[in-house]
Amino acid sequence: xxxxxxxxxxxxxxxxxxxxxxxxxxxxxxxxxxxxxxxxxxxxxxxxxxxxxxxxxxxxxxxxxxxxxxxxxxxxxxxxxxxxxxxxxxxxxxxxxxxxxxxxxxxxxxxxxxxxxxxxxxxxxxxxxxxxxxxxxxxxxxxxxxxxxxxxxxxxxxxxxxxxxxxxxxxxxxxxxxxxxxxxxxxxxxxxxxxxxxxxxxxxxxxxxxxxxxxxxxxxxxxxxxxxxxxxxxxxxxxxxxxxxxxxxxxxxxxxxxxxxxxxxxxxxxxxxxxxxxxxxxxxxxxxxxxxxxxx
Numbered sequence: 001x002x003x004x005x006x007x008x009x010x011x012x013x014x015x016x017x018x019x020x021x022x023x024x025x026x027x028x029x030x031x032x033x034x035x036x037x038x039x040x041x042x043x044x045x046x047x048x049x050x051x052x053x054x055x056x057x058x059x060x061x062x063x064x065x066x067x068x069x070x071x072x073x074x075x076x077x078x079x080x081x082x083x084x085x086x087x088x089x090x091x092x093x094x095x096x097x098x099x100x101x102x103x104x105x106x107x108x109x110x111x112x113x114x115x116x117x118x119x120x121x122x123x124x125x126x127x128x129x130x131x132x133x134x135x136x137x138x139x140x141x142x143x144x145x146x147x148x149x150x151x152x153x154x155x156x157x158x159x160x161x162x163x164x165x166x167x168x169x170x171x172x173x174x175x176x177x178x179x180x181x182x183x184x185x186x187x188x189x190x191x192x193x194x195x196x197x198x199x200x201x202x203x204x205x206x207x208x209x210x211x212x213x214x215x216x217x218x219x220x221x222x223x224x225x226x227x228x229x230x231x232x233x234x235x236x237x238x239x240x241x242x243x244x245x246x247x248x249x250x251x252x253x254x255x256x257x258x259x260x261x262x263x264x265x266x267x268x269x270x271x272x273x274x275x276x277x278x279x280x281x282x283x284x285x286x287x288x289x290x291x292x293x294x295x296x
Contacts (some may be wrong), residue, residue, distance in 0.1 A: 002161040003134075005168060006183065008175055010115055010142040010155035016171045017111050017138060017157070018077070022047040027066070027075035033086055033270075035113065035262035038079045050075060053266060056234065060089040064102060067162050067240040080127075083116040086263050086272045088226025091125045097162060100127070103136045109163075115142040115155075116132050116228035134160045134206075138167075145229060147189040148200065154178060154186040204229070207275040210282040214273055217289045218245070231273045232260070242271050251291035253284040 007013040014037050022028055024046035030038045032051040042049050050070055054060045062080075080099060082091035103110040112127040124155050138159040143149040157167065178186075211231040215222050220233035239245045242259035249255050258274070260267030277285070 002134065003158055003164060004169070005157050005159075005164050006178060007140070007155040007157060007171075008178055009144065009153040010113065010157075011037055012153075012171075012175070013140045013155055013157050014038065014111075014165075015044070015111070016167050016174070017140075018042060018045045018047070019170045020163075020167045021077050021109050026077070027071065029075055029078035029108070030069075031062075031079060031081065031084075031265035031266060033260065034079065035081060035085055036262065047077075048074070051264065054084070055266060059085045059094055060084055062099070064098060067102065072108065075106070075108055077109050077111060078103065079111050079113065082125075083119075083227035085116060085228060086230055086258075086260065086267065086270075087232045088223070088228050088230060090121060090225065091127075092225045093125060093129065096108055096125065096127050096130045096133070099132045100133045100137060103280055104132065108136070110137040110283040112137060112139045115145040117141065118146040119228050120208065121227040128158060138163055142188050144191055147186075147192070147221075149189060151188070152182055154182055180274075203279075204275050205267055207277070207279050207282055209224045210279060210286060211273040211275060214282070214286050214289060217286060217293060218237070218249070218271070220271060229275050231275070232270055233273070236272055242268055246271060249289065249292070252295075253288045255288050263282075 018041045022045040027050050028042045028047045029052050030042060030049050031054050033054060039049060052062055052067055054062065082089060082095065099110055110127065114126065117124040127133050127137050138157055140155060140157045141169050142155040143152060208231060212222065215231060215233040219236045222231060222233040235242055235245050242261050246257050246259040249257055256282060258272040260270030260272060
């Protein structure tokens with residue numbers, strides 16, 4: 001009753017959290033690469049954005065030494081997202097413990113966007129598993145990803161009662177809650193047993209194999225330990241950029257892949273393949289890319 005807040009999708013939650021915790025000019029930590037909405041909503045709140053680098057060399061984890069060099073007395077909020085989108089990097093309790101300790105040390109609210117926790121992920125983790133995390137952390141999740149309910153706009157956030165109350169003051173001036181039949185559908189979805197999740201993940205696993213074949217066909221390399229709904233791959237050294245590779249595949253192969261630069265400058269040498277298409281369509285995409293390669 002006091003620690004869970006339903007949302008009209010977790011994207012709306014990003015707005016509610018930002019408006020609740022950021023005044024104009026306040027600093028906010030945003031990952032690079034990361035979900036673009038963290039940046040766009042921070043701009044709507046007129047906050048000052050401090051990007052923190054995530055790199056392949058650093059395991060796509062925050063560099064806490066680099067974070068300590070920022071003007072942390074001006075920063076009120078930090079966005080994190082593990083399993084990470086777009087890189088698929090899974091969470092670890094050790095990482096979460098470091099992030100919670102960092103937030104407590106500098107009085108920074110940690111907002112963990114966790115919608116990919118149940119997709120191709122054998123060990124789902126919550127930031128709120130860390131002792132004391134609830135005092136300074138907020139965690140969001142979404143039925144869109146975990147329960148195939150994209151478009152239904154049902155999400156949630158969890159935190160301490162004080163934070164929930166502050167967020168609700170903002171939210172209640174923006175919307176009036178979900179349509180009740182959608183909420184009842186979400187209740188039904190949450191009753192799914194392990195067999196249901198296993199079946200969904202078996203489908204994603206089959207698609208993932210095709211995505212890996214597509215990456216290989218494009219001479220891209222990837223970490224097979226990735227989790228979530230996407231596959232992130234590094235483009236060959238002789239490619240000019242992710243944008244030029246995506247354009248060539250689109251115009252010559254008639255296949256759309258997402259260039260990594262849209263997630264931030266640290267994504268420029270990468271592309272992202274979605275597992276949301278059917279396996280049949282993904283195989284069509286692979287066939288088109290192979291035909292494109294044979295013409296060259």
